[in-house]
Amino acid sequence: MSILRAALWATLATLAVAMVGCQGGSESSGTSGTGGRTVAKDGKRFKVGVSIPAADHGWTAGVKWWADQATKLHPDIDWIIEDAKEPGEQISDLENLQSQRVDALVILATESEPITPIAEKLKEAGILIISVDRGFTKPVADVFIEGDNKAFGRKSAQYIVEKLGGQGKIVVLEGIPSTVNTDRVNAAMEVFKANPGIQIVAKDTGMWNREKAEKVMQNILVSHPQIDAIWASDDDMALGVENALRAAGRDKNIWILGGAGMKDIVKRVMDGDPLYPADITYPPSMIAVGVQMAASILESGREKALQFMPRHLMIDVELITPENAKDYYFPDSVY
DSSP states (O other): OHHHHHHHHHHHHHHHHHHHTTTTOOOOOEEEETTTEEEEETBOOOOEEEEEEEEOOOOHHHHHHHHHHHTTTOTEEEEEEESSSSHHHHHHHHHHHTTTSSEEEEOOOSSEEEEEHHHHHHHTTTOOEEEEEEOOHHHHHEEEEEOOOOHHHHHHHHHHHHHHTOOEEEEEEEESSSSSHHHHHHHHHHHTTTTTTEEEEEEOOOTTOOHHHHHHHHHHHHSSSOOOEEESHHHHHHHHHHHHHTTTOOOOOOOEEOOOOOOOHHHHHHTTTTTOOOOOBOTHHHHHHHHHHHHHHHHOOOOHHHHHOSSSSOOOOOOOOOTTTGGGGTTTTTO
């Protein structure tokens, strides 16, 4: 187990103990003890659904792995993990989970806007809702856990401006329509607009997908003979951009800034690869925090636990450079 994983498990365990401790050491109003098992008032085991995007690229593969690991910490809860390729499939999954009478749902939306109405309906039905990463467009969730995407956009854009000395032509690639993408892009654009020497020659979406980003970048390269850097906003998209650059013979005197801390990219930053001078963190392990919170709230008693639970948790992001990359490189990680 890597240092990162060990640290996360320690954090989650501490959170669980803290939540139970908040209840004064007695059984909560929502649970009872039976033979060492944690059960609901009616004597049944808790049932929790975890709804996430399909593992169609590295980051979401990491989400699936972390969700699997986190649910193993609570074998006395019945976990149902569903993954969806697109919003329609995720809506069907969530309706199916409701029909199975889940007590809580941990939701990482495929896209924010289309998933919000079903999340609102589930909340009204009395299901505990933990939202992770891609938030809803309304304040539906009981608890919302996200990375600091505004800091992601701001820090990454500031790095580009500084490395280019305030002058250069760049490409901006957006991700899937969601609160994550909106916060990243808006924050980055504020920085770029404040520096008139930075010219955005093209802006398109790669949907956080390697193949899509490669095709988009191929088209951009045809129209723009001079590009200094690409703000890719995601490591999978960065690899797609790299493929397009190499195929066009334009992988020299240009560089890419992705994001999320994929181990392969971090290694290249650490090794001084000129294509990847830096990266920025955004851990898929945040889904494990959502899983742990759902379990802790249910086991501690929902009404009482939510009195002590912060409703919005934001995970900071850090710029990865050759100087500190070794601190973020975990070769055994799934991502």
